[in-house]
Amino acid sequence: MCKRLLLAASLLIFCTPSLVSACSCYVGGGKCDQSWNYGKVIFAGTVTRQLVSPDRFTKVFQLSISESFRGPTIAGQDIMIYTGNGGGDCGYRFEIGTSYLVYAHLAGDRLVTSICSRTGSFAETAHIIRQLRASQKGEQVADLFGLVRRFPTPFDGEPLKVEALGARRVHVRGSNNFERSTTTDHDGVFSFPTLPAGTYSVEVDPPPSDMSNWHLNGGNPATVEIGATGVSGCSASLYFAAVGMIKGKVVDDYGHSLAGEVILEPADEKDVEAARRRGGLISSKTDTGDFQLLLATPGRYRLIYRPKAGAAPPVSSDIIKVNFGEGIAGFRFKVPSVRQ
Secondary structure, X not given: OOOOOHHXXXXXXXXXXXXXXXXXXXXXXXXXXXXXXXXXXXEXXXXXXXXXXXXXXXXXXXEEEEEEEEOOOOOOOEEEEEEEOOHHHOOOOOOOOOEEEEEEEEEOOEEEOOOOOOOEEHHHHHHHHHHHHHHHOOOOOOOEEEEEEEEOOOOOOOOOOOEEOOOOEEEEEOOOOOEEEEEOOOOOEEEEOOOOOEEEEEEEOOOXXXXXXXXEHHHOOEEEEEOOOOOOOEEEEEEEEOOEEEEEXXXXXXXXXXXXXXXXXXXXXXXXXXXXXXXXXXXXXXXOOEEEEEEOOOEEEEEEEEEOOOOOOOEEOOOEEEOOOOEEEEEEEEOOHHHO
């Protein structure tokens, strides 16, 4: 099943979908995300209506194009965009009346997109649209640019209402004590037009609440590698979220690391079934025993370990209580050696 984590917007993602089968998204490495500049068809437009689907695997939407950045589309044109039906096929969820930046490809005579592309609403792609406009005009693209947002914690199944964080100071720090700062605008967009080549850490002044930089990008340090000045065009999506986290290592009785999969399961069976209906349980595959699991809501959980190979049954941990926005690090998930 193709799972899309909303809190992982900064990852470089590729997808090779089929509209009639499950798709697989590839998460690429590297610390300079240039995927905003990939794609043969890139345009901005507003969804005007949903059309009759040719089959039960496909959804079709009509969009009115406002800007065309690459490919055969023309501003003012109405086009049809095809995507999967949702669930495990990586279909993108368009909403009528919302404006989007769409990354598509041609499949025969159809324009196709998916959640594995950089397609997103204007609010999610404001930083990218500005650089596409600059590139189209032959202007220099910023060495580093991005978007800063806040994800409230969802409760009772309510959807996330993402908030752009304006007037936040963004700091980049490199070697030799190099430091530069800028401020996000009302759309949460920031830009560093030129930076010397090197590796930088990126920090953002937290919003005026109980958050800190531990809540920036799920507690993972934000770093970016800038190449030659004026060429890099590195995109960064930064977010604050009051998410919980369990981070640790799976070991046997002798302290040896164990490869396999760690699954986060709610302690209440009813919550387990509800999570599966929403798209599945959160999990982490590991070859080194190290795992990290992010969770959007506080609660009582247990970890399930499934060995990488062999017929050994899964092993459950004791119940773990995670409070609002709490991070549990250094958790030792001990698996009895007899079960290996």
